Amino acid sequence: MAELKYDKDGRLLFTKEMKEEYTILMPQMLPVHFGMFRQLLVLEGYKVDMLTTNHRGIVDEGLKYVHNDTCYPALLVIGQLIDAIKHGGYDPHKIALFITQTGGGCRASNYIHLLRKALEKADLAFVPVISVNLSGLEKNPGWTLTLGMIRKMIYAMLYGDLIVNVANQVRPYELNHGQTDRLVDDWQGKLIDGFQQGRGMSRRQMRDNFDAIIADFAAVPVSREEKVKVGVVGEIYVKFSPLGNNNLEDFLLSEGAEPVVPGLTDFMIFKIFNRETDVDIYGGLWAKKKVAQLFKGYIEACQKDMIAALKKSRFRAPGTFENMHQLVQGYLGDGNKMGEGWLLTGEMLELIHSGVPNIVCTQPFGCLPNHIVGKGMIRKLKDDYPHSNIVAIDYDPGATKINQENRIKLMLANAKALAKQEAEQEQEPAAAGV
Numbered sequence: 001m002a003e004l005k006y007d008k009d010g011r012l013l014f015t016k017e018m019k020e021e022y023t024i025l026m027p028q029m030l031p032v033h034f035g036m037f038r039q040l041l042v043l044e045g046y047k048v049d050m051l052t053t054n055h056r057g058i059v060d061e062g063l064k065y066v067h068n069d070t071c072y073p074a075l076l077v078i079g080q081l082i083d084a085i086k087h088g089g090y091d092p093h094k095i096a097l098f099i100t101q102t103g104g105g106c107r108a109s110n111y112i113h114l115l116r117k118a119l120e121k122a123d124l125a126f127v128p129v130i131s132v133n134l135s136g137l138e139k140n141p142g143w144t145l146t147l148g149m150i151r152k153m154i155y156a157m158l159y160g161d162l163i164v165n166v167a168n169q170v171r172p173y174e175l176n177h178g179q180t181d182r183l184v185d186d187w188q189g190k191l192i193d194g195f196q197q198g199r200g201m202s203r204r205q206m207r208d209n210f211d212a213i214i215a216d217f218a219a220v221p222v223s224r225e226e227k228v229k230v231g232v233v234g235e236i237y238v239k240f241s242p243l244g245n246n247n248l249e250d251f252l253l254s255e256g257a258e259p260v261v262p263g264l265t266d267f268m269i270f271k272i273f274n275r276e277t278d279v280d281i282y283g284g285l286w287a288k289k290k291v292a293q294l295f296k297g298y299i300e301a302c303q304k305d306m307i308a309a310l311k312k313s314r315f316r317a318p319g320t321f322e323n324m325h326q327l328v329q330g331y332l333g334d335g336n337k338m339g340e341g342w343l344l345t346g347e348m349l350e351l352i353h354s355g356v357p358n359i360v361c362t363q364p365f366g367c368l369p370n371h372i373v374g375k376g377m378i379r380k381l382k383d384d385y386p387h388s389n390i391v392a393i394d395y396d397p398g399a400t401k402i403n404q405e406n407r408i409k410l411m412l413a414n415a416k417a418l419a420k421q422e423a424e425q426e427q428e429p430a431a432a433g434v
Contacts, residue, residue: 004126005141014096014128014140023047024130025084026098027077030240032167032184033160033264039192040152048098051084054243058083059397065118071366072396073237074111076244078118085124092124101133112138152195154268154299155206159191161263162210162306166217166315168249172258173222180220187213203305210309218313228415231260231351233344234362235370236267238395245362246401248408252360255412260356262318262347265303269321270343272296277334316354324350331380332373339369345377348390352381357388358415360408365396389414 002017014022024041028034028050038050062079077099085092099112112131119125131138132145163184171180191209194200200209230252238244239261249259275292278284300321310317319327324346331349332342348359361374375392382388391411393404 011138012126012128014130014142016142018096018128019046019142022094022096022128023049023090024096024098025081025088025090026050027080028052028241028243029237030160030164030264031242032164032188033157035188036156036160036192037153039188040149040156040195043192043196044149051080051088053080053083053088054247057087058243061086063397065121066114068397069366070114071235072364073235073241073244073367074114075397076241077111077237078115080243081115082118082122082124085122085127092127096128096130098130098132101131101137152201154302155201156191156195157264157268158206158302158306159187159200159209159213161265162213162309163187164261165263165310165318166214168259168261169315170217170220170222172227172253172256173225175221175223180217183216183220187216203302206302207305207309210306211312214309214313214315218315226419227256227258228358228412228419229260229356230257230412230415231262231348231356231359232362233262233347233351233359234340234374235364235367236340238362238364240264244364245395246404248360248362251405251408255409257358257412257415260316260351262350265299265306266318266321266324266343266347267340269296269299269303270337270341272299273321273325273334274337274341277337281335319350319354327353331377336373339367339373341369341373344370344373345381348377348381348388352385352388357385357390358411359388359390360411361390361392363392363394365394365399387418389418 002015002021005013005015007013024046026034026038026048031052034050038048041048058076058079060079061083062075065082066075066078068075081097084090085095097115099115101112112129115129116125119127119129128140130140130143134145134150167180167184174180191200194209199205232239232245232248232252234245242249249261252259272292272295276289276296279286279289279292304320307317307320324343327349328342328346331345334342336342344361348361351357351359361378363370363375378390378392381390389411391407393407395404
Protein backbone atom coordinates (compact mmCIF):
# COMPACT_ATOMS: atom_id res chain seq x y z
CA MET A 1 0.00 0.00 0.00
CA ALA A 2 1.26 3.48 -0.92
CA GLU A 3 2.59 5.46 2.02
CA LEU A 4 0.56 8.54 2.93
CA LYS A 5 2.59 11.72 2.47
CA TYR A 6 1.73 15.31 3.38
CA ASP A 7 3.02 18.71 2.31
CA LYS A 8 4.34 21.32 4.75
CA ASP A 9 0.80 22.60 5.36
CA GLY A 10 -0.49 19.15 6.28
CA ARG A 11 -2.30 18.50 2.97
CA LEU A 12 -2.47 14.84 1.94
CA LEU A 13 -0.63 14.38 -1.37
CA PHE A 14 -1.44 12.16 -4.33
CA THR A 15 1.89 10.42 -4.92
CA LYS A 16 3.47 8.63 -7.89
CA GLU A 17 2.92 5.33 -6.08
CA MET A 18 -0.78 6.15 -5.76
CA LYS A 19 -0.98 6.72 -9.52
CA GLU A 20 -0.04 3.06 -9.97
CA GLU A 21 -2.31 1.63 -7.26
CA TYR A 22 -5.30 3.95 -6.80
CA THR A 23 -8.55 4.37 -8.73
CA ILE A 24 -9.50 8.02 -9.17
CA LEU A 25 -13.20 8.86 -8.93
CA MET A 26 -14.41 11.84 -10.96
CA PRO A 27 -17.90 13.39 -10.84
CA GLN A 28 -19.77 13.65 -14.11
CA MET A 29 -21.02 16.98 -15.46
CA LEU A 30 -21.29 16.55 -19.24
CA PRO A 31 -21.74 12.85 -20.10
CA VAL A 32 -20.18 13.04 -23.60
CA HIS A 33 -17.31 15.41 -22.78
CA PHE A 34 -16.39 13.81 -19.46
CA GLY A 35 -16.54 10.35 -21.03
CA MET A 36 -13.79 11.45 -23.43
CA PHE A 37 -11.86 13.24 -20.65
CA ARG A 38 -11.86 10.01 -18.65
CA GLN A 39 -10.50 7.99 -21.57
CA LEU A 40 -7.76 10.57 -22.15
CA LEU A 41 -6.70 10.23 -18.52
CA VAL A 42 -6.63 6.44 -18.87
CA LEU A 43 -4.32 6.85 -21.87
CA GLU A 44 -2.03 8.89 -19.58
CA GLY A 45 -1.72 5.93 -17.19
CA TYR A 46 -4.34 6.86 -14.58
CA LYS A 47 -7.06 4.49 -13.37
CA VAL A 48 -10.23 6.60 -13.51
CA ASP A 49 -13.92 5.85 -12.93
CA MET A 50 -16.55 8.44 -13.88
CA LEU A 51 -19.52 8.47 -11.52
CA THR A 52 -22.91 8.24 -13.22
CA THR A 53 -25.01 7.54 -10.12
CA ASN A 54 -28.28 9.46 -9.91
CA HIS A 55 -30.50 8.83 -6.89
CA ARG A 56 -31.84 10.55 -3.77
CA GLY A 57 -29.18 8.95 -1.57
CA ILE A 58 -26.60 11.31 -3.12
CA VAL A 59 -28.53 14.35 -1.86
CA ASP A 60 -28.88 12.73 1.57
CA GLU A 61 -25.13 12.07 1.80
CA GLY A 62 -24.45 15.66 0.79
CA LEU A 63 -26.79 16.98 3.46
CA LYS A 64 -24.94 14.93 6.09
CA TYR A 65 -21.55 16.41 5.36
CA VAL A 66 -22.13 19.82 3.74
CA HIS A 67 -23.81 22.76 5.49
CA ASN A 68 -27.30 23.23 4.09
CA ASP A 69 -26.56 26.90 3.32
CA THR A 70 -23.88 25.81 0.84
CA CYS A 71 -24.67 25.89 -2.87
CA TYR A 72 -26.59 22.92 -4.26
CA PRO A 73 -23.93 21.86 -6.82
CA ALA A 74 -21.35 21.53 -4.02
CA LEU A 75 -23.77 19.41 -2.03
CA LEU A 76 -24.40 17.14 -5.04
CA VAL A 77 -20.77 16.70 -6.10
CA ILE A 78 -19.57 15.98 -2.55
CA GLY A 79 -22.58 13.77 -1.86
CA GLN A 80 -21.93 11.76 -5.04
CA LEU A 81 -18.26 11.23 -4.19
CA ILE A 82 -18.91 10.15 -0.58
CA ASP A 83 -21.80 7.93 -1.69
CA ALA A 84 -19.42 6.21 -4.13
CA ILE A 85 -16.79 5.65 -1.43
CA LYS A 86 -19.39 4.16 0.94
CA HIS A 87 -21.57 2.21 -1.48
CA GLY A 88 -19.68 1.89 -4.77
CA GLY A 89 -17.79 -1.29 -3.92
CA TYR A 90 -14.38 0.41 -3.79
CA ASP A 91 -11.59 -0.18 -1.29
CA PRO A 92 -11.61 3.24 0.44
CA HIS A 93 -7.85 2.93 1.01
CA LYS A 94 -7.19 2.59 -2.73
CA ILE A 95 -9.15 5.52 -4.16
CA ALA A 96 -8.54 9.21 -4.77
CA LEU A 97 -10.97 11.96 -5.78
CA PHE A 98 -10.83 14.47 -8.65
CA ILE A 99 -12.23 17.97 -8.20
CA THR A 100 -11.84 20.99 -10.49
CA GLN A 101 -10.82 24.48 -9.38
CA THR A 102 -11.15 27.52 -11.63
CA GLY A 103 -9.26 29.93 -9.38
CA GLY A 104 -12.17 32.37 -9.28
CA GLY A 105 -14.27 33.60 -6.37
CA CYS A 106 -16.90 30.88 -6.67
CA ARG A 107 -17.81 27.26 -5.98
CA ALA A 108 -15.27 25.76 -8.37
CA SER A 109 -12.44 27.10 -6.21
CA ASN A 110 -14.00 26.34 -2.83
CA TYR A 111 -15.36 22.82 -3.36
CA ILE A 112 -12.02 21.21 -2.62
CA HIS A 113 -11.94 22.63 0.93
CA LEU A 114 -15.57 21.65 1.54
CA LEU A 115 -14.80 18.15 0.23
CA ARG A 116 -11.80 17.68 2.53
CA LYS A 117 -13.83 18.90 5.48
CA ALA A 118 -16.60 16.43 4.57
CA LEU A 119 -14.09 13.56 4.30
CA GLU A 120 -12.78 14.35 7.79
CA LYS A 121 -16.32 14.37 9.16
CA ALA A 122 -16.99 10.99 7.50
CA ASP A 123 -13.73 9.52 8.91
CA LEU A 124 -12.28 9.35 5.40
CA ALA A 125 -9.46 11.88 5.76
CA PHE A 126 -7.02 9.29 4.37
CA VAL A 127 -8.58 9.68 0.89
CA PRO A 128 -6.45 12.05 -1.24
CA VAL A 129 -8.13 14.82 -3.25
CA ILE A 130 -6.58 15.96 -6.54
CA SER A 131 -7.12 19.54 -7.66
CA VAL A 132 -7.52 19.86 -11.44
CA ASN A 133 -6.74 23.50 -12.27
CA LEU A 134 -4.82 25.79 -14.59
CA SER A 135 -4.01 28.28 -11.84
CA GLY A 136 -1.27 26.47 -9.95
CA LEU A 137 -3.47 26.32 -6.84
CA GLU A 138 -2.34 22.88 -5.68
CA LYS A 139 0.23 20.40 -6.94
CA ASN A 140 0.68 16.67 -6.41
CA PRO A 141 3.69 14.45 -7.23
CA GLY A 142 1.44 11.86 -8.90
CA TRP A 143 -0.66 14.28 -10.95
CA THR A 144 0.62 16.47 -13.76
CA LEU A 145 -1.49 18.48 -16.16
CA THR A 146 0.91 18.61 -19.10
CA LEU A 147 0.59 20.85 -22.14
CA GLY A 148 -0.04 17.76 -24.25
CA MET A 149 -2.91 16.67 -22.02
CA ILE A 150 -4.37 20.18 -21.96
CA ARG A 151 -4.27 20.24 -25.77
CA LYS A 152 -6.03 16.89 -26.02
CA MET A 153 -8.69 18.01 -23.55
CA ILE A 154 -9.32 21.19 -25.55
CA TYR A 155 -9.86 19.07 -28.66
CA ALA A 156 -12.10 16.66 -26.71
CA MET A 157 -14.11 19.66 -25.45
CA LEU A 158 -14.64 20.95 -29.00
CA TYR A 159 -15.54 17.50 -30.32
CA GLY A 160 -17.93 17.08 -27.38
CA ASP A 161 -19.61 20.41 -28.09
CA LEU A 162 -20.10 19.52 -31.75
CA ILE A 163 -21.44 16.03 -31.03
CA VAL A 164 -23.90 17.35 -28.42
CA ASN A 165 -24.96 20.20 -30.74
CA VAL A 166 -25.84 17.98 -33.72
CA ALA A 167 -27.21 15.14 -31.56
CA ASN A 168 -29.66 17.57 -29.91
CA GLN A 169 -30.84 18.66 -33.37
CA VAL A 170 -31.37 15.05 -34.52
CA ARG A 171 -32.57 13.11 -31.45
CA PRO A 172 -36.04 14.76 -31.16
CA TYR A 173 -36.80 13.93 -34.81
CA GLU A 174 -35.12 10.54 -35.38
CA LEU A 175 -37.29 7.89 -37.03
CA ASN A 176 -35.29 4.98 -35.58
CA HIS A 177 -35.34 5.35 -31.81
CA GLY A 178 -31.87 5.23 -30.22
CA GLN A 179 -29.92 5.73 -33.47
CA THR A 180 -28.62 9.14 -32.37
CA ASP A 181 -27.34 7.83 -29.03
CA ARG A 182 -25.61 4.90 -30.75
CA LEU A 183 -23.92 7.35 -33.12
CA VAL A 184 -22.78 9.48 -30.15
CA ASP A 185 -21.17 6.40 -28.57
CA ASP A 186 -19.55 5.38 -31.88
CA TRP A 187 -17.96 8.79 -32.38
CA GLN A 188 -16.66 8.94 -28.81
CA GLY A 189 -14.91 5.62 -29.42
CA LYS A 190 -13.53 6.72 -32.81
CA LEU A 191 -12.12 9.94 -31.42
CA ILE A 192 -10.46 8.25 -28.44
CA ASP A 193 -8.93 5.62 -30.75
CA GLY A 194 -7.64 8.49 -32.88
CA PHE A 195 -6.13 10.25 -29.86
CA GLN A 196 -4.37 7.01 -28.90
CA GLN A 197 -2.80 6.85 -32.36
CA GLY A 198 -2.00 10.57 -32.47
CA ARG A 199 -4.77 11.39 -34.96
CA GLY A 200 -7.32 14.18 -34.73
CA MET A 201 -4.86 16.36 -32.87
CA SER A 202 -4.16 19.03 -35.47
CA ARG A 203 -6.52 21.72 -36.70
CA ARG A 204 -6.60 20.26 -40.20
CA GLN A 205 -7.44 16.80 -38.87
CA MET A 206 -9.96 18.35 -36.49
CA ARG A 207 -11.72 20.11 -39.39
CA ASP A 208 -11.89 16.79 -41.25
CA ASN A 209 -13.38 15.12 -38.17
CA PHE A 210 -15.90 17.94 -37.79
CA ASP A 211 -17.10 17.35 -41.37
CA ALA A 212 -17.28 13.57 -40.84
CA ILE A 213 -19.24 13.91 -37.57
CA ILE A 214 -21.72 16.31 -39.15
CA ALA A 215 -22.15 14.07 -42.22
CA ASP A 216 -22.91 11.01 -40.07
CA PHE A 217 -25.53 12.79 -37.98
CA ALA A 218 -27.04 14.44 -41.06
CA ALA A 219 -27.56 10.96 -42.52
CA VAL A 220 -29.85 9.88 -39.65
CA PRO A 221 -33.44 9.60 -40.99
CA VAL A 222 -35.61 12.27 -39.36
CA SER A 223 -39.20 13.51 -39.51
CA ARG A 224 -40.12 16.96 -40.77
CA GLU A 225 -42.18 17.69 -37.66
CA GLU A 226 -41.78 21.18 -36.16
CA LYS A 227 -40.97 21.13 -32.45
CA VAL A 228 -40.58 23.90 -29.91
CA LYS A 229 -36.92 24.71 -29.31
CA VAL A 230 -35.99 25.30 -25.66
CA GLY A 231 -32.67 26.78 -24.57
CA VAL A 232 -31.04 25.65 -21.32
CA VAL A 233 -28.76 28.04 -19.41
CA GLY A 234 -27.70 28.52 -15.80
CA GLU A 235 -24.96 27.66 -13.33
CA ILE A 236 -22.59 25.39 -15.24
CA TYR A 237 -23.02 22.20 -13.19
CA VAL A 238 -26.81 22.33 -12.92
CA LYS A 239 -27.09 23.43 -16.56
CA PHE A 240 -25.20 20.37 -17.85
CA SER A 241 -25.46 17.62 -15.24
CA PRO A 242 -28.45 15.22 -15.40
CA LEU A 243 -27.98 14.70 -11.65
CA GLY A 244 -28.09 18.45 -11.02
CA ASN A 245 -31.11 19.29 -13.20
CA ASN A 246 -33.24 16.18 -12.66
CA ASN A 247 -32.65 14.91 -16.21
CA LEU A 248 -33.95 18.16 -17.72
CA GLU A 249 -33.02 17.35 -21.32
CA ASP A 250 -34.80 13.98 -21.16
CA PHE A 251 -37.88 15.70 -19.75
CA LEU A 252 -37.90 18.30 -22.55
CA LEU A 253 -37.65 15.49 -25.11
CA SER A 254 -40.54 13.65 -23.46
CA GLU A 255 -42.63 16.82 -23.76
CA GLY A 256 -41.99 17.05 -27.49
CA ALA A 257 -39.39 19.84 -27.34
CA GLU A 258 -35.89 20.19 -28.82
CA PRO A 259 -33.29 21.08 -26.15
CA VAL A 260 -30.76 23.72 -27.22
CA VAL A 261 -27.81 23.73 -24.81
CA PRO A 262 -24.91 26.19 -25.32
CA GLY A 263 -21.60 24.34 -25.18
CA LEU A 264 -18.65 24.24 -22.80
CA THR A 265 -16.23 26.06 -25.13
CA ASP A 266 -17.69 29.52 -24.48
CA PHE A 267 -17.33 28.98 -20.72
CA MET A 268 -13.68 27.98 -21.14
CA ILE A 269 -12.95 31.03 -23.33
CA PHE A 270 -14.81 33.19 -20.79
CA LYS A 271 -12.57 31.97 -17.97
CA ILE A 272 -9.42 32.76 -19.95
CA PHE A 273 -10.84 36.12 -21.05
CA ASN A 274 -11.32 37.00 -17.37
CA ARG A 275 -7.54 36.71 -16.80
CA GLU A 276 -7.08 39.24 -19.60
CA THR A 277 -9.78 41.49 -18.16
CA ASP A 278 -8.22 41.40 -14.68
CA VAL A 279 -5.08 43.06 -16.03
CA ASP A 280 -7.13 45.73 -17.82
CA ILE A 281 -9.29 46.54 -14.79
CA TYR A 282 -7.00 45.94 -11.82
CA GLY A 283 -3.53 46.09 -13.33
CA GLY A 284 -0.94 43.36 -13.52
CA LEU A 285 1.73 41.85 -15.70
CA TRP A 286 1.57 42.51 -19.43
CA ALA A 287 3.03 39.05 -20.02
CA LYS A 288 0.14 37.43 -18.14
CA LYS A 289 -2.35 39.22 -20.37
CA LYS A 290 -0.44 38.21 -23.51
CA VAL A 291 -0.38 34.53 -22.55
CA ALA A 292 -4.14 34.66 -21.86
CA GLN A 293 -4.74 36.32 -25.24
CA LEU A 294 -2.72 33.68 -27.09
CA PHE A 295 -4.46 30.79 -25.30
CA LYS A 296 -7.88 32.36 -25.84
CA GLY A 297 -7.12 33.12 -29.49
CA TYR A 298 -6.21 29.48 -30.19
CA ILE A 299 -9.45 28.12 -28.69
CA GLU A 300 -11.49 30.80 -30.47
CA ALA A 301 -9.89 29.84 -33.80
CA CYS A 302 -10.81 26.18 -33.18
CA GLN A 303 -14.36 27.23 -32.23
CA LYS A 304 -14.67 29.16 -35.50
CA ASP A 305 -13.62 26.00 -37.38
CA MET A 306 -16.51 24.16 -35.71
CA ILE A 307 -18.96 26.97 -36.52
CA ALA A 308 -17.80 27.05 -40.15
CA ALA A 309 -18.32 23.28 -40.45
CA LEU A 310 -21.87 23.59 -39.08
CA LYS A 311 -22.71 26.49 -41.39
CA LYS A 312 -21.93 24.27 -44.40
CA SER A 313 -24.57 21.80 -43.20
CA ARG A 314 -28.29 21.81 -42.45
CA PHE A 315 -27.55 22.15 -38.74
CA ARG A 316 -27.93 25.33 -36.69
CA ALA A 317 -24.57 26.81 -35.68
CA PRO A 318 -23.85 28.74 -32.46
CA GLY A 319 -22.37 32.22 -32.56
CA THR A 320 -18.78 33.06 -31.71
CA PHE A 321 -17.64 34.13 -28.25
CA GLU A 322 -16.83 37.55 -29.69
CA ASN A 323 -20.38 37.92 -31.00
CA MET A 324 -21.84 36.97 -27.61
CA HIS A 325 -19.57 39.50 -25.92
CA GLN A 326 -20.94 42.19 -28.25
CA LEU A 327 -24.55 41.18 -27.53
CA VAL A 328 -24.12 41.63 -23.78
CA GLN A 329 -22.77 45.19 -24.07
CA GLY A 330 -25.15 47.57 -22.31
CA TYR A 331 -26.39 44.81 -20.00
CA LEU A 332 -23.37 43.79 -17.91
CA GLY A 333 -19.73 44.85 -17.79
CA ASP A 334 -16.65 42.66 -18.18
CA GLY A 335 -15.97 42.94 -14.45
CA ASN A 336 -19.12 40.91 -13.75
CA LYS A 337 -17.33 37.57 -13.87
CA MET A 338 -18.05 35.60 -10.70
CA GLY A 339 -19.59 32.23 -11.44
CA GLU A 340 -20.93 32.40 -14.99
CA GLY A 341 -20.95 36.23 -14.85
CA TRP A 342 -22.04 38.08 -17.96
CA LEU A 343 -21.71 34.88 -19.99
CA LEU A 344 -25.03 33.56 -18.66
CA THR A 345 -26.89 36.68 -19.79
CA GLY A 346 -24.95 36.52 -23.06
CA GLU A 347 -26.13 32.95 -23.66
CA MET A 348 -29.75 34.01 -23.18
CA LEU A 349 -29.26 36.89 -25.62
CA GLU A 350 -27.63 34.61 -28.18
CA LEU A 351 -30.49 32.12 -27.90
CA ILE A 352 -33.08 34.87 -28.39
CA HIS A 353 -31.22 36.30 -31.39
CA SER A 354 -30.87 32.85 -32.96
CA GLY A 355 -34.61 32.15 -32.86
CA VAL A 356 -34.78 30.29 -29.53
CA PRO A 357 -36.74 32.67 -27.25
CA ASN A 358 -37.97 29.84 -24.98
CA ILE A 359 -35.40 29.38 -22.22
CA VAL A 360 -35.09 27.42 -18.97
CA CYS A 361 -32.70 29.22 -16.59
CA THR A 362 -31.51 26.66 -14.02
CA GLN A 363 -31.11 28.33 -10.62
CA PRO A 364 -29.27 26.28 -7.96
CA PHE A 365 -29.75 27.16 -4.34
CA GLY A 366 -26.94 29.20 -2.84
CA CYS A 367 -25.50 30.53 -6.11
CA LEU A 368 -25.68 34.31 -5.65
CA PRO A 369 -23.90 35.23 -8.94
CA ASN A 370 -26.31 33.05 -10.90
CA HIS A 371 -29.35 34.70 -9.34
CA ILE A 372 -28.04 38.12 -10.37
CA VAL A 373 -27.01 37.35 -13.96
CA GLY A 374 -29.75 34.76 -14.52
CA LYS A 375 -33.04 35.38 -12.73
CA GLY A 376 -32.05 39.00 -12.07
CA MET A 377 -31.76 39.77 -15.81
CA ILE A 378 -34.98 38.11 -17.00
CA ARG A 379 -37.17 41.20 -16.52
CA LYS A 380 -34.73 43.36 -18.47
CA LEU A 381 -34.56 40.83 -21.30
CA LYS A 382 -38.36 40.57 -21.45
CA ASP A 383 -38.62 44.36 -21.62
CA ASP A 384 -36.21 44.43 -24.56
CA TYR A 385 -37.52 41.25 -26.21
CA PRO A 386 -41.25 40.93 -25.43
CA HIS A 387 -41.47 37.65 -27.38
CA SER A 388 -38.92 35.99 -25.05
CA ASN A 389 -40.36 33.22 -22.88
CA ILE A 390 -37.95 32.59 -19.99
CA VAL A 391 -38.60 30.59 -16.83
CA ALA A 392 -36.22 30.32 -13.86
CA ILE A 393 -36.34 26.89 -12.23
CA ASP A 394 -34.95 26.47 -8.72
CA TYR A 395 -32.90 23.37 -7.88
CA ASP A 396 -32.24 22.59 -4.24
CA PRO A 397 -32.48 19.63 -1.81
CA GLY A 398 -36.09 20.42 -0.95
CA ALA A 399 -37.37 21.20 -4.46
CA THR A 400 -39.85 18.66 -5.82
CA LYS A 401 -39.37 17.35 -9.35
CA ILE A 402 -43.10 17.61 -10.05
CA ASN A 403 -43.14 21.32 -9.21
CA GLN A 404 -40.13 21.94 -11.47
CA GLU A 405 -41.71 20.03 -14.33
CA ASN A 406 -45.07 21.75 -13.94
CA ARG A 407 -43.41 25.17 -14.27
CA ILE A 408 -41.55 24.01 -17.38
CA LYS A 409 -44.81 22.64 -18.82
CA LEU A 410 -46.40 26.07 -18.36
CA MET A 411 -43.49 27.66 -20.24
CA LEU A 412 -43.90 25.07 -23.03
CA ALA A 413 -47.63 25.78 -23.24
CA ASN A 414 -46.86 29.49 -23.66
CA ALA A 415 -44.26 28.63 -26.33
CA LYS A 416 -46.72 26.51 -28.32
CA ALA A 417 -49.41 29.20 -28.08
CA LEU A 418 -46.94 31.85 -29.33
CA ALA A 419 -45.82 29.59 -32.18
CA LYS A 420 -49.43 29.01 -33.24
CA GLN A 421 -50.14 32.74 -33.11
CA GLU A 422 -47.09 33.52 -35.27
CA ALA A 423 -48.12 30.85 -37.80
CA GLU A 424 -51.62 32.34 -38.07
CA GLN A 425 -50.17 35.84 -38.57
CA GLU A 426 -47.97 34.54 -41.41
CA GLN A 427 -50.98 32.93 -43.09
CA GLU A 428 -53.15 36.06 -43.00
CA PRO A 429 -51.09 38.10 -45.56
CA ALA A 430 -50.96 35.05 -47.83
CA ALA A 431 -54.75 34.64 -47.65
CA ALA A 432 -55.22 38.37 -48.34
CA GLY A 433 -53.01 38.07 -51.44
CA VAL A 434 -55.19 35.26 -52.77
